[in-house]
Amino acid sequence: MRRVVPGAASLLTVAVLLLSGCSPSTSAQTGVPELWRVQIDQLLESDSAEVADVHREILADHVITPAEYSELQQRLSDCLSSHGIEHELDPQDGGTLQTVDLPGDDDGSQTLDLATACIDSTTGPVEGIYLGMRENPEGLGKGEALRRCLDKAEASEFAGVPAAELERQITAADLNPTTPEAKLCEIDPFGAQGLGLDAARRMLADGQVEAGGQ
Protein backbone atom coordinates (compact mmCIF):
# COMPACT_ATOMS: atom_id res chain seq x y z
CA MET A 1 0.00 0.00 0.00
CA ARG A 2 1.31 3.42 -0.91
CA ARG A 3 1.71 5.74 2.04
CA VAL A 4 0.40 9.25 1.59
CA VAL A 5 2.29 11.99 3.38
CA PRO A 6 -0.11 14.33 5.19
CA GLY A 7 -0.66 17.44 3.12
CA ALA A 8 0.78 15.87 -0.02
CA ALA A 9 -2.65 15.09 -1.44
CA SER A 10 -3.82 18.67 -1.10
CA LEU A 11 -0.58 19.98 -2.57
CA LEU A 12 -1.02 17.59 -5.47
CA THR A 13 -4.60 18.82 -5.98
CA VAL A 14 -3.44 22.44 -6.07
CA ALA A 15 -0.69 21.54 -8.52
CA VAL A 16 -3.14 19.75 -10.81
CA LEU A 17 -5.55 22.69 -10.68
CA LEU A 18 -2.79 25.17 -11.47
CA LEU A 19 -1.51 23.04 -14.34
CA SER A 20 -5.00 22.64 -15.75
CA GLY A 21 -5.72 26.33 -15.43
CA CYS A 22 -8.74 25.71 -13.18
CA SER A 23 -9.63 26.64 -9.66
CA PRO A 24 -12.66 25.62 -7.66
CA SER A 25 -13.84 29.22 -7.24
CA THR A 26 -13.90 29.88 -10.97
CA SER A 27 -15.55 26.64 -12.01
CA ALA A 28 -18.58 27.33 -14.14
CA GLN A 29 -20.50 24.72 -12.15
CA THR A 30 -19.81 26.33 -8.78
CA GLY A 31 -23.04 27.40 -7.14
CA VAL A 32 -25.35 25.52 -9.51
CA PRO A 33 -27.77 23.55 -7.32
CA GLU A 34 -27.74 19.80 -7.70
CA LEU A 35 -31.35 19.73 -8.94
CA TRP A 36 -30.52 21.84 -11.98
CA ARG A 37 -27.04 20.46 -12.55
CA VAL A 38 -28.44 16.92 -12.83
CA GLN A 39 -31.19 17.96 -15.25
CA ILE A 40 -28.73 19.90 -17.41
CA ASP A 41 -26.26 17.00 -17.40
CA GLN A 42 -29.05 14.64 -18.49
CA LEU A 43 -29.74 16.89 -21.47
CA LEU A 44 -26.05 17.22 -22.31
CA GLU A 45 -25.63 13.45 -22.17
CA SER A 46 -28.84 12.76 -24.09
CA ASP A 47 -28.58 11.61 -27.69
CA SER A 48 -32.10 12.90 -28.35
CA ALA A 49 -32.52 14.87 -31.54
CA GLU A 50 -34.51 17.39 -29.48
CA VAL A 51 -31.25 18.55 -27.86
CA ALA A 52 -29.68 20.59 -30.64
CA ASP A 53 -26.16 21.98 -30.83
CA VAL A 54 -27.39 25.42 -29.79
CA HIS A 55 -28.92 23.92 -26.64
CA ARG A 56 -25.70 22.09 -25.79
CA GLU A 57 -23.71 25.30 -26.26
CA ILE A 58 -26.02 27.24 -23.95
CA LEU A 59 -26.15 24.50 -21.31
CA ALA A 60 -22.43 23.68 -21.38
CA ASP A 61 -21.60 26.10 -18.55
CA HIS A 62 -24.74 25.14 -16.57
CA VAL A 63 -25.93 28.74 -16.69
CA ILE A 64 -28.75 30.10 -18.87
CA THR A 65 -28.69 33.86 -19.15
CA PRO A 66 -31.74 36.00 -20.04
CA ALA A 67 -29.92 36.96 -23.25
CA GLU A 68 -29.49 33.31 -24.21
CA TYR A 69 -33.17 32.61 -23.55
CA SER A 70 -34.16 35.71 -25.56
CA GLU A 71 -32.05 34.47 -28.44
CA LEU A 72 -33.91 31.15 -28.40
CA GLN A 73 -37.23 33.01 -28.38
CA GLN A 74 -36.09 34.96 -31.43
CA ARG A 75 -35.19 31.68 -33.15
CA LEU A 76 -38.67 30.37 -32.30
CA SER A 77 -40.24 33.46 -33.84
CA ASP A 78 -38.04 33.12 -36.95
CA CYS A 79 -38.94 29.43 -37.28
CA LEU A 80 -42.69 30.15 -37.13
CA SER A 81 -42.32 32.98 -39.63
CA SER A 82 -40.41 30.70 -42.01
CA HIS A 83 -43.51 28.47 -42.11
CA GLY A 84 -45.78 31.46 -42.63
CA ILE A 85 -47.38 31.06 -39.20
CA GLU A 86 -48.69 34.36 -37.86
CA HIS A 87 -47.87 34.53 -34.17
CA GLU A 88 -47.34 36.58 -31.03
CA LEU A 89 -44.72 35.78 -28.43
CA ASP A 90 -44.81 37.40 -25.01
CA PRO A 91 -41.28 37.45 -23.62
CA GLN A 92 -42.53 38.83 -20.31
CA ASP A 93 -44.80 35.91 -19.60
CA GLY A 94 -42.49 32.95 -19.53
CA GLY A 95 -42.72 32.01 -23.15
CA THR A 96 -46.45 32.38 -23.75
CA LEU A 97 -47.03 31.94 -27.47
CA GLN A 98 -50.10 32.44 -29.64
CA THR A 99 -50.35 31.17 -33.22
CA VAL A 100 -52.95 31.58 -35.97
CA ASP A 101 -53.88 28.50 -37.99
CA LEU A 102 -52.45 28.40 -41.50
CA PRO A 103 -54.96 29.03 -44.30
CA GLY A 104 -56.75 25.81 -45.22
CA ASP A 105 -55.65 24.01 -42.07
CA ASP A 106 -59.21 23.37 -40.94
CA ASP A 107 -58.48 21.25 -37.87
CA GLY A 108 -55.27 23.12 -37.00
CA SER A 109 -53.22 19.92 -36.95
CA GLN A 110 -50.67 21.08 -39.52
CA THR A 111 -50.10 24.37 -37.69
CA LEU A 112 -49.84 22.54 -34.37
CA ASP A 113 -47.27 20.10 -35.74
CA LEU A 114 -45.16 22.87 -37.25
CA ALA A 115 -45.40 25.06 -34.15
CA THR A 116 -44.46 22.12 -31.92
CA ALA A 117 -41.43 21.34 -34.09
CA CYS A 118 -40.40 25.01 -33.90
CA ILE A 119 -40.76 25.06 -30.11
CA ASP A 120 -38.81 21.84 -29.67
CA SER A 121 -35.93 22.95 -31.88
CA THR A 122 -35.57 26.40 -30.28
CA THR A 123 -36.71 27.19 -26.73
CA GLY A 124 -37.57 23.48 -26.24
CA PRO A 125 -35.33 21.73 -23.75
CA VAL A 126 -33.93 24.96 -22.31
CA GLU A 127 -37.15 26.75 -21.40
CA GLY A 128 -38.28 24.48 -18.57
CA ILE A 129 -34.90 24.67 -16.88
CA TYR A 130 -34.54 28.41 -17.42
CA LEU A 131 -37.96 29.17 -15.95
CA GLY A 132 -37.43 26.59 -13.20
CA MET A 133 -34.08 28.08 -12.17
CA ARG A 134 -35.59 31.55 -12.17
CA GLU A 135 -38.42 30.36 -9.93
CA ASN A 136 -36.38 28.03 -7.74
CA PRO A 137 -32.80 29.32 -7.66
CA GLU A 138 -32.03 27.28 -4.55
CA GLY A 139 -32.87 24.08 -6.42
CA LEU A 140 -35.22 22.76 -3.76
CA GLY A 141 -36.76 19.36 -4.38
CA LYS A 142 -40.53 19.23 -4.84
CA GLY A 143 -41.09 17.79 -1.37
CA GLU A 144 -38.88 20.34 0.32
CA ALA A 145 -40.46 23.22 -1.60
CA LEU A 146 -43.93 22.02 -0.67
CA ARG A 147 -42.95 21.58 3.01
CA ARG A 148 -41.60 25.13 3.16
CA CYS A 149 -44.71 26.52 1.46
CA LEU A 150 -47.08 24.65 3.77
CA ASP A 151 -45.17 25.83 6.84
CA LYS A 152 -45.12 29.42 5.59
CA ALA A 153 -48.86 29.30 4.90
CA GLU A 154 -49.42 27.67 8.29
CA ALA A 155 -51.51 25.08 6.47
CA SER A 156 -52.96 22.37 8.70
CA GLU A 157 -53.10 19.76 5.96
CA PHE A 158 -49.97 17.59 5.81
CA ALA A 159 -48.83 19.07 9.15
CA GLY A 160 -45.78 17.17 10.36
CA VAL A 161 -45.41 15.18 7.14
CA PRO A 162 -41.69 15.23 6.31
CA ALA A 163 -40.43 16.60 3.01
CA ALA A 164 -39.23 13.16 1.91
CA GLU A 165 -42.72 11.69 2.33
CA LEU A 166 -44.25 14.64 0.46
CA GLU A 167 -41.73 14.04 -2.33
CA ARG A 168 -42.75 10.38 -2.46
CA GLN A 169 -46.43 11.27 -2.66
CA ILE A 170 -45.83 13.85 -5.40
CA THR A 171 -43.72 11.41 -7.41
CA ALA A 172 -46.42 8.74 -7.09
CA ALA A 173 -49.12 11.30 -8.03
CA ASP A 174 -50.68 10.45 -4.70
CA LEU A 175 -50.63 13.80 -2.90
CA ASN A 176 -54.27 14.83 -3.49
CA PRO A 177 -54.57 17.94 -1.30
CA THR A 178 -58.10 18.86 -0.22
CA THR A 179 -57.69 22.38 1.17
CA PRO A 180 -57.05 25.49 -0.96
CA GLU A 181 -53.93 26.33 1.05
CA ALA A 182 -52.33 22.96 0.38
CA LYS A 183 -53.52 22.93 -3.23
CA LEU A 184 -51.98 26.35 -3.83
CA CYS A 185 -48.68 25.12 -2.38
CA GLU A 186 -48.84 22.07 -4.65
CA ILE A 187 -49.39 24.19 -7.77
CA ASP A 188 -47.22 27.16 -6.96
CA PRO A 189 -44.86 26.37 -4.05
CA PHE A 190 -42.72 29.43 -4.70
CA GLY A 191 -45.59 31.87 -5.20
CA ALA A 192 -44.12 32.74 -8.59
CA GLN A 193 -47.21 32.19 -10.76
CA GLY A 194 -49.34 34.96 -9.30
CA LEU A 195 -52.03 32.47 -8.32
CA GLY A 196 -54.19 32.85 -5.23
CA LEU A 197 -56.46 30.77 -3.06
CA ASP A 198 -59.38 31.40 -5.45
CA ALA A 199 -57.47 29.62 -8.23
CA ALA A 200 -56.74 26.74 -5.87
CA ARG A 201 -60.43 26.52 -4.85
CA ARG A 202 -61.42 26.50 -8.50
CA MET A 203 -58.96 23.70 -9.29
CA LEU A 204 -60.34 21.62 -6.45
CA ALA A 205 -63.85 22.32 -7.74
CA ASP A 206 -62.80 21.41 -11.31
CA GLY A 207 -61.97 17.96 -10.03
CA GLN A 208 -65.45 17.73 -8.55
CA VAL A 209 -67.09 18.75 -11.84
CA GLU A 210 -65.03 16.24 -13.82
CA ALA A 211 -65.98 13.43 -11.47
CA GLY A 212 -69.63 14.38 -11.68
CA GLY A 213 -69.48 13.88 -15.41
CA GLN A 214 -68.29 10.26 -15.16
Added chain:
Amino acid sequence: MKHSWRALTTVVAKTITRGAYSCTVDVYKPGLAAEATASACTAVQVYIRYNDYGTNRTSFGAQAGYSHAYAGTSSILGRGVRAEVASDWSDWKTY
Protein backbone atom coordinates in the same frame (compact mmCIF):
# COMPACT_ATOMS: atom_id res chain seq x y z
CA MET B 1 -73.23 8.51 -5.82
CA LYS B 2 -70.97 10.09 -3.27
CA HIS B 3 -67.32 10.57 -4.21
CA SER B 4 -64.41 11.21 -1.89
CA TRP B 5 -62.07 14.11 -2.63
CA ARG B 6 -59.35 11.60 -3.34
CA ALA B 7 -61.39 10.04 -6.11
CA LEU B 8 -62.45 13.44 -7.42
CA THR B 9 -58.93 14.78 -7.80
CA THR B 10 -57.66 11.57 -9.36
CA VAL B 11 -60.12 12.00 -12.21
CA VAL B 12 -58.17 14.95 -13.66
CA ALA B 13 -54.81 13.18 -13.61
CA LYS B 14 -53.43 12.19 -17.01
CA THR B 15 -50.71 9.63 -17.49
CA ILE B 16 -48.29 10.71 -20.18
CA THR B 17 -46.30 7.98 -21.83
CA ARG B 18 -43.27 8.02 -24.10
CA GLY B 19 -41.79 4.65 -24.93
CA ALA B 20 -41.21 2.65 -21.76
CA TYR B 21 -41.47 5.73 -19.54
CA SER B 22 -44.52 7.43 -18.10
CA CYS B 23 -45.43 10.05 -15.55
CA THR B 24 -48.55 11.81 -14.32
CA VAL B 25 -49.81 15.36 -14.78
CA ASP B 26 -52.89 17.08 -13.39
CA VAL B 27 -54.90 18.98 -15.99
CA TYR B 28 -57.61 21.59 -15.54
CA LYS B 29 -60.26 23.31 -17.64
CA PRO B 30 -60.85 26.63 -15.97
CA GLY B 31 -63.32 28.70 -18.02
CA LEU B 32 -61.33 30.24 -20.85
CA ALA B 33 -58.02 28.57 -20.10
CA ALA B 34 -56.01 25.38 -19.98
CA GLU B 35 -53.83 24.58 -17.01
CA ALA B 36 -51.65 21.71 -15.92
CA THR B 37 -49.23 20.92 -13.13
CA ALA B 38 -46.34 18.57 -13.75
CA SER B 39 -47.07 16.51 -10.64
CA ALA B 40 -44.80 13.49 -11.12
CA CYS B 41 -43.36 14.71 -14.45
CA THR B 42 -40.34 16.98 -14.88
CA ALA B 43 -42.20 19.62 -16.88
CA VAL B 44 -45.52 20.11 -18.61
CA GLN B 45 -46.96 22.25 -21.42
CA VAL B 46 -50.55 23.01 -22.38
CA TYR B 47 -52.29 24.63 -25.30
CA ILE B 48 -55.82 25.88 -25.85
CA ARG B 49 -57.41 26.30 -29.29
CA TYR B 50 -60.22 28.76 -29.81
CA ASN B 51 -62.08 30.63 -32.52
CA ASP B 52 -61.57 34.36 -32.53
CA TYR B 53 -64.34 35.80 -34.72
CA GLY B 54 -63.70 33.37 -37.56
CA THR B 55 -59.95 32.93 -37.04
CA ASN B 56 -58.71 29.81 -35.27
CA ARG B 57 -55.91 30.50 -32.83
CA THR B 58 -53.83 28.42 -30.43
CA SER B 59 -52.28 29.72 -27.22
CA PHE B 60 -49.38 27.75 -25.78
CA GLY B 61 -48.27 27.89 -22.17
CA ALA B 62 -44.63 27.73 -21.21
CA GLN B 63 -42.79 24.47 -20.64
CA ALA B 64 -42.50 24.44 -16.86
CA GLY B 65 -43.72 22.80 -13.67
CA TYR B 66 -46.99 24.70 -14.07
CA SER B 67 -48.24 25.66 -17.53
CA HIS B 68 -51.23 27.83 -18.36
CA ALA B 69 -52.69 29.21 -21.56
CA TYR B 70 -55.63 31.55 -22.03
CA ALA B 71 -58.23 31.74 -24.78
CA GLY B 72 -59.22 35.12 -26.18
CA THR B 73 -62.86 34.17 -26.67
CA SER B 74 -65.35 31.69 -25.23
CA SER B 75 -65.42 29.62 -28.45
CA ILE B 76 -63.10 26.90 -27.17
CA LEU B 77 -62.11 24.31 -29.80
CA GLY B 78 -59.90 22.10 -27.66
CA ARG B 79 -57.11 21.72 -25.14
CA GLY B 80 -53.94 19.67 -25.19
CA VAL B 81 -51.20 18.70 -22.78
CA ARG B 82 -47.81 17.07 -23.09
CA ALA B 83 -45.07 16.33 -20.60
CA GLU B 84 -41.35 15.83 -20.44
CA VAL B 85 -40.67 12.15 -19.94
CA ALA B 86 -37.11 10.85 -19.66
CA SER B 87 -35.65 14.06 -21.17
CA ASP B 88 -37.98 13.94 -24.20
CA TRP B 89 -41.39 15.47 -24.81
CA SER B 90 -44.40 13.24 -25.25
CA ASP B 91 -46.92 13.69 -28.04
CA TRP B 92 -49.81 16.04 -27.35
CA LYS B 93 -52.73 14.48 -25.55
CA THR B 94 -56.06 16.27 -25.91
CA TYR B 95 -58.32 16.67 -22.92
